[in-house]
Amino acid sequence: MPSKPVKKKKCRICKAEFTPFQSTAVVCSVKCAISLAESKRTKEFRRETKLLKEKIKTKAAWAKEAQAAFNRFIRLRDYAEPCISCGRYHQGQYHAGHYKSVGATPELRFDEANCHKQCAPCNNHLSGNIANYRPRLVDKVGQAEVDRIEGFQKLNRYTIDDLKEIKATYNKKARELEKQNE
Numbered sequence: 556m557p558s559k560p561v562k563k564k565k566c567r568i569c570k571a572e573f574t575p576f577q578s579t580a581v582v583c584s585v586k587c588a589i590s591l592a593e594s595k596r597t598k599e600f601r602r603e604t605k606l607l608k609e610k611i612k613t614k615a616a617w618a619k620e621a622q623a624a625f626n627r628f629i630r631l632r633d634y635a636e637p638c639i640s641c642g643r644y645h646q647g648q649y650h651a652g653h654y655k656s657v658g659a660t661p662e663l664r665f666d667e668a669n670c671h672k673q674c675a676p677c678n679n680h681l682s683g684n685i686a687n688y689r690p691r692l693v694d695k696v697g698q699a700e701v702d703r704i705e706g707f708q709k710l711n712r713y714t715i716d717d718l719k720e721i722k723a724t725y726n727k728k729a730r731e732l733e734k735q736n737e
């Protein structure tokens with residue numbers, strides 16, 4: 556029985572025309588087959604790396620969003636108050652300044668007693684102006700709260716669900732304060 560004329564194909568790697576020895580062949584030669592396998596492995600590796608990065612990025616992104624919501628709430632809560640560190644009421648930008656920094660004490664990053672309205676100069680240029688922050692913090696939240704903040708913190712790892720919940724909670728609290736301030 557005469558065999559059907561084999562349709563020529565274009566090699567997926569070198570783009571040369573070739574006559575496949577089997578219908579599923581996509582490359583012209585052993586050399587191109589090796590290249591194809593390598594590029595598949597590379598693609599798979601890139602895909603896995605991307606997925607892993609997205610997983611990490613997602614949690615970091617949620618933490619960032621939850622922190623932004625919390626910080627916005629702090630600025631609104633302390634709307635009528637001066638800078639916690641220098642006590643000045645002045646024009647310009649205000650931040651939510653952590654007494655125990657997020658980097659040093661992540662367990663207190665969403666602790667309302669640990670974060671207060673702070674002017675940009677104190678927050679950015681004086682590393683939080685902590686020496687002057689402390690006495691005003693004692694006046695505002697009380698010695699017992701400052702002792703708690705300065706004391707041992709239980710390790711607390713936030714899950715993505717925790718962060719989603721924190722974000723939603725503080726967005727809601729911030730909206731309520733905005734309504735009150737209107």
Ligand SMILES: [Zn+2]
Nearest residue numbers: 566569583587
């Ligand atoms: Zn080829």
Ligand SMILES: [Zn+2]
Nearest residue numbers: 638641674677
């Ligand atoms: Zn200040």
